[in-house]
Amino acid sequence: MSTLAWFALGSLVVWVWLLLGQGFFWRTDQRLPAAPRGGPDRWPRVVIVVPARDEAGVLPLSLPSLLAQDYPGVAEVILVDDGSTDGTGTLAVGLAGRYGGLPLTVVSPGEPEAGWTGKLWALRHGMALARAREPEFLLLTDADIAHEPDSLRLLVAAATANGLDLVSQMARLRVASFWERLVVPAFVYFFAQLYPFRWINRRRPLATAAAGGCVLLRTETAVAAGVPEVIRQAVIDDVSLARAVRRAGGRIWLGLAERVDSVRPYQGLGELWRMVARSAYAQLRHSPLLLAGTVAGLAVVYLVPPVALVAGGDAVAAWAGGVAWAVMAGTYGPMLRYYRQPLWLAPLLPFTAFLYLLMTVDSAVRHHRGRGAAWKGRTYARPEATSGR
Known part of the structure; x- marks a missing residue:
């Protein structure tokens, strides 16, 4: 098999695991837990x-x-x-x-x-x-x-x-x-x-x-x-x-x-980009190693499936990529329905993931240039670089 086919199969395995083994994260049924109809006997302040x-x-x-x-x-x-x-x-x-x-x-x-x-x-x-x-x-x-x-x-x-x-x-x-x-x-x-x-x-x-x-x-x-x-x-x-x-x-x-x-x-x-980039690198604990792993993971999980499907020339890569892309889109469907958006947006998730990949890299670049975690005119250093009280 080609290298692309191996990557596509790896992505498919990951998506099957995400579908079944990651807490059914894709379902949107976690709403406020039940409470008695009349509420508590005494409503707290x-x-x-x-x-x-x-x-x-x-x-x-x-x-x-x-x-x-x-x-x-x-x-x-x-x-x-x-x-x-x-x-x-x-x-x-x-x-x-x-x-x-x-x-x-x-x-x-x-x-x-x-x-x-x-x-x-x-x-x-x-x-x-x-x-x-x-x-x-x-x-x-x-x-x-x-x-x-x-x-x-x-x-x-x-x-x-x-x-x-x-x-x-x-x-x-x-x-x-x-x-x-x-x-x-x-x-x-x-x-x-x-x-x-x-x-x-x-x-x-x-x-x-x-x-x-x-x-x-x-x-x-x-x-x-x-x-x-x-x-x-x-x-x-x-x-x-x-x-x-x-x-x-x-x-x-x-x-x-x-x-x-x-x-x-x-x-x-631009506004959405700044919203994500201000905290993405902080989520990775300002670690270049975690950044590299995240970029590689996003590429394999989200970008390889459509590339493998449309690249042509390798039946295994196309099959694995197509199935992985279908699972990906299927898990995204419930969130689109929650947001009352059309399901045709689901196959576009790899493109959106690519944008998030770029936002994450930009977050790291901003941090190393001293402009990381900037929000409404304030820029925050990483926690260990600040002086606590």
Whole structure:
């Protein structure tokens, strides 16, 4: 057999294993766990903490949805204005005055101290203020996340009924532009492949992760875990948060959202590219060896099948490549349906994977040029290069 045929067969073996042995990551049925219809006998106090930096463009679509929560217990919102220059804090106050609903407090912690990322510095300030209210739960949600009116109630009901310390939902990201349709569902697909939700949600978990846009966290567990201080340098803060909670003995659940949506637009490929590249190399622990292995793995798993099928001249390579490509597209179908996208996008997954490969390499290049993990005007060094408190 040719070298290409061997690579195609290897890719096929990997895809059969991914199909059956990686926690059925491709299925999209991990939704909020069941809870009694009427909810708990006593609804616990909740404080919603929203870190926000230059979010005036999306806040009118997201903040009113939080203020309008129909939560049966006591709840309030703390928005932490993280050094915004676009009037985010003033806009938030105006929105609260216009829409009413839950009480809103807007605060600003000033510039982050050395060794803190901006979002976690904002969360530190907001969580400290929240704990003074003695809530049983904290809802940590990003400023671009819109919640249906029953979102908080359903989150709390699921947590209390199932004894969960952290309940996290992967918000449904916006898919309106061409590049959003091509890149966004694959982003969630790749995340689930790396952190299979079923493995996370087992009583004896095999993986640990969370989705930072929507995290309901039990306050006493956050204190026991030392959050956010123990993860103050984390660029991928949601996964780091989940690991800290699990080390403290907390139970975690992660799934896809039905009532929580991101309203942030990504009009062009450049914006999506920056979103992925800012943290891709950090996910690889800034390791050139892991980078090389990831690039090689993406090439063999995602790029070899279509190349083997269309190259011609080798029946084994074409057969193995075609079957591997079909399995790949089949596993991508459920995520496309979840995002209400046409299934003809499924065969394009190798092209999207190639884009992610380039984004990952670019993330490493940016890091080594001192521009890695850049977000909203801030650039973060790798954790061991920063000075902690």
